[in-house]
Amino acid sequence: MQVDWALGIGVVVTAVSAALGGLLVLWLLSRQDGGRVGSIFTDEADGAVFLFDGDVLIDATPGARALLAASAGRGGPWVTLVGYLVPLFGDLDAHLEKMAVEGGVTLTARHGEPLILQAELRGGLTRITLTDPEQNRQAQGHDPVARRAMLDELDLLRQTLARAPVLIWREEPEGDVIWANAAYLMRAGDQLSPGQDLSWPLPRLFERTASAQGVAGQRQRLTLAGGAAAWFDLVSFAENAGRLVFALPADAAVQAEGALRDFMQTLTKTFAHLPIGLAIFDKSRQLQLFNPALLDLTALPVDFLSMRPSLLSVLDAMRDRSMIPEPKDYRDWRRQLVDLEKAAASGLYQETWSLPGGQTYRVIARPHPNGALALMIEDISTEMLRTRRYRADLELGQSVIDAMAEAVAVFSNAGQLVMSNTAYARLWGHDPAAAMSEGTVRTLCAHWRGLSAPSPIWAAVEDFVANPADREAFSAEARLLDGRLVDCHFAPLAGGATLATFRLAAQAESAKPRVATRTTRRSA
Numbered sequence: 001m002q003v004d005w006a007l008g009i010g011v012v013v014t015a016v017s018a019a020l021g022g023l024l025v026l027w028l029l030s031r032q033d034g035g036r037v038g039s040i041f042t043d044e045a046d047g048a049v050f051l052f053d054g055d056v057l058i059d060a061t062p063g064a065r066a067l068l069a070a071s072a073g074r075g076g077p078w079v080t081l082v083g084y085l086v087p088l089f090g091d092l093d094a095h096l097e098k099m100a101v102e103g104g105v106t107l108t109a110r111h112g113e114p115l116i117l118q119a120e121l122r123g124g125l126t127r128i129t130l131t132d133p134e135q136n137r138q139a140q141g142h143d144p145v146a147r148r149a150m151l152d153e154l155d156l157l158r159q160t161l162a163r164a165p166v167l168i169w170r171e172e173p174e175g176d177v178i179w180a181n182a183a184y185l186m187r188a189g190d191q192l193s194p195g196q197d198l199s200w201p202l203p204r205l206f207e208r209t210a211s212a213q214g215v216a217g218q219r220q221r222l223t224l225a226g227g228a229a230a231w232f233d234l235v236s237f238a239e240n241a242g243r244l245v246f247a248l249p250a251d252a253a254v255q256a257e258g259a260l261r262d263f264m265q266t267l268t269k270t271f272a273h274l275p276i277g278l279a280i281f282d283k284s285r286q287l288q289l290f291n292p293a294l295l296d297l298t299a300l301p302v303d304f305l306s307m308r309p310s311l312l313s314v315l316d317a318m319r320d321r322s323m324i325p326e327p328k329d330y331r332d333w334r335r336q337l338v339d340l341e342k343a344a345a346s347g348l349y350q351e352t353w354s355l356p357g358g359q360t361y362r363v364i365a366r367p368h369p370n371g372a373l374a375l376m377i378e379d380i381s382t383e384m385l386r387t388r389r390y391r392a393d394l395e396l397g398q399s400v401i402d403a404m405a406e407a408v409a410v411f412s413n414a415g416q417l418v419m420s421n422t423a424y425a426r427l428w429g430h431d432p433a434a435a436m437s438e439g440t441v442r443t444l445c446a447h448w449r450g451l452s453a454p455s456p457i458w459a460a461v462e463d464f465v466a467n468p469a470d471r472e473a474f475s476a477e478a479r480l481l482d483g484r485l486v487d488c489h490f491a492p493l494a495g496g497a498t499l500a501t502f503r504l505a506a507q508a509e510s511a512k513p514r515v516a517t518r519t520t521r522r523s524a
Contacts, residue, residue, distance in 0.1 A: 047131030052078060058125060067130070081128070089117055099126070167205070167232065167247035170239075177202040178242070187222075206234065206247070219250055276378045283371025285311040297361070297377050298323050311373070322356050344373055352380070360384045406501045413496025415441040415465050427486070427502055441465040441498075452486075453479040461490060461500070468496035477505070 048064035050057065055078035060068070068080055086092050088109045095105045096119060104120030118129040167187060169180040180188070180202055188203050206220050218234040231254045232247040271278055277294035281287055287308045295302060299321045300314070309317070318324045319333075327333030343349035344365030353361040362378045398419070401408050407424035409432070411417055417432050417439030425431040428451065432439035445458040457476045464471060473491035480486060485505035493499050 047129055049130075050077075050081060050126075050128045052126040052128070053124070054126075055079075064130075085117065088115060095119070096126075166249065168245070169202070170242060170244050172242045175204070177204055184247075206232075219254075220247075276376050279314065279375040279377075280368070281311050281373040281375065285373065287311075287314060288372075294377065297379060311375070324355070325353050326356055344375070406503045409444070409500040409502075410493070411441050411465050411498040411500070413468050417441070417444065418497075424502065427504075448478070451481055453481070455479075457488065464490055465498045468492065468498070 047061075048067050049061045050064050051059045055076060057077035060077075067084070068077055082092060089095070089107045092107075095107060098105055099119060099121050104118065107117040107119075109115040109117075114133055116131050116133060118127075118131070120127050164181055164183060167181070167184040169177050169184050171177050184205070185202075188205060205222060220232055220234055222230045222232060224230055231250040233250045233253075234245060234247055236243050236245040271289075271291035274291055274293055277297040278289075278291045279287055279294055280289040287305060287310070290305050294300070295305070298314075298318050300317055304317060305314075315324065319326075344367065347367050349363075349365040351363050353363055355361065358381070359379060360381045360383075362380045364376045364378075366374050366376075368374055398421075401419065401421040402423075404421060405423060407427040408419070408421045409417060409424055410419040420432055420439075428447065430447065432444060441462055445462050449455075449458045455476075455478055457478055460474075460476075464474070471492040473489065475487065475489045478486045478488055487503045487505055489501045489503075491499045491501075
């Protein structure tokens with residue numbers, strides 16, 4: 001029995017010893033190969049190591065992943081890494097292209113703390129290693145390269161805030177300013193009295209209500225030393241522990257708005273003195289601006305126009321007051337109003353309105369930028385009356401010279417025919433008034449020369465009309481091809497014009513048979 005107990009104890013001790021030995025061997029093996037557990041790298045990875053298949057990240061060390069997370073770049077891992085490395089190693093793309101021939105490249109940072117970049121091709125994959133020769137690997141997850149990237153990012157952010165031209169500060173819920181950038185501190189320092197220093201908490205530059213409201217587009221005025229004023233637009237963001245506020249300079253915007261306001265006042269005063277009625281409609285065809293002349297010309301009340309009616313409403317109101325030509329068909333008239341708007345939108349509308357009250361309006365509509373429309377109404381009743389009187393005078397003058405027995409032709413100072421009568425058309429066999437553009441003195445002299453015997457008189461007439469200075473009237477005779485004798489008289493008129501009259505000689509004289517010759521019977 002004792003022998004069995006001894007044998008059992010021996011077996012147990014042997015088994016325990018074997019198990020302990022196996023655990024010891026496994027522990028030693030894990031100590032020797034622990035750096036490669038869970039990693040695809042086949043050798044010791046010093047520094048930050050990246051493994052790419054093209055631009056796809058296959059694997060990276062913890063320090064390398066920390067560097068990508070700390071980088072300010074945006075995009076995929078390859079774009080982010082290249083964006084971080086280019087400022088340090090220069091023309092990185094050109095060096096990486098050499099790997100296809102050389103198999104690998106080694107670069108040293110151009111400035112700053114020393115960094116070494118090793119890039120090589122392994123089985124079609126790109127392996128990039130960043131190492132710092134002056135530092136050793138610290139605790140797990142605290143790679144010096146990643147740490148430097150985070151410090152560089154922090155320094156970049158600090159420099160950016162220090163050089164920002166806008167005022168930035170952070171305040172507590174109670175309103176105390178607990179942090180500010182350099183621009184804010186400089187502005188706050190200018191506000192202090194001589195000999196006074198900045199204290200804690202930092203002084204406020206703007207009212208508490210202005211920054212606490214958090215409404216976008218706030219504009220605040222800050223009085224500077226010496227009495228000058230500066231304007232800022234405040235933009236704030238709520239945070240868990242307070243509020244972050246940005247003050248953007250708005251001096252240029254304030255000056256531009258002031259200039260625009262002054263310009264609009266000047267424009268309004270100018271419009272107020274225009275005799276032409278002006279109405280500006282926006283792209284929705286709602287009235288936005290009008291001048292006093294529009295009230296006088298349309299008889300519309302100011303309270304109606306102040307309600308910003310539509311274009312059709314304005315035209316309807318004008319029709320109710322007989323300020324638009326009365327249409328025969330109301331539906332057709334409404335359709336014409338729509339056509340008016342369409343024509344004006346393309347810059348084509350211009351029309352003359354004869355009103356029932358006897359007035360005559362010229363209506364012009366022109367498109368403006370952003371779809372706006374300008375409607376201009378001008379009273380041209382006096383102009384139309386003057387035009388009618390002028391036409392009546394012309395018709396009367398034409399009737400007078402048509403009643404004369406003498407053939408009459410009047411030339412302007414430029415030698416253009418401006419008037420002739422019926423006796424002229426009967427004598428010379430044509431009516432030059434039918435084509436005034438062709439009725440020049442040269443053209444008519446050629447016509448007269450072709451219907452008369454050769455004579456130097458027509459050349460003299462051309463010179464007489466072409467040289468209106470220091471002229472004296474003269475008379476001459478011309479023998480027509482049918483034998484009739486014509487007494488010609490040419491006299492200067494006011495403004496350089498010329499009067500030409502033609503009369504057949506005495507009946508007895510003209511009845512004598514004569515043969516056209518190339519000599520002139522009488523000339524002066």
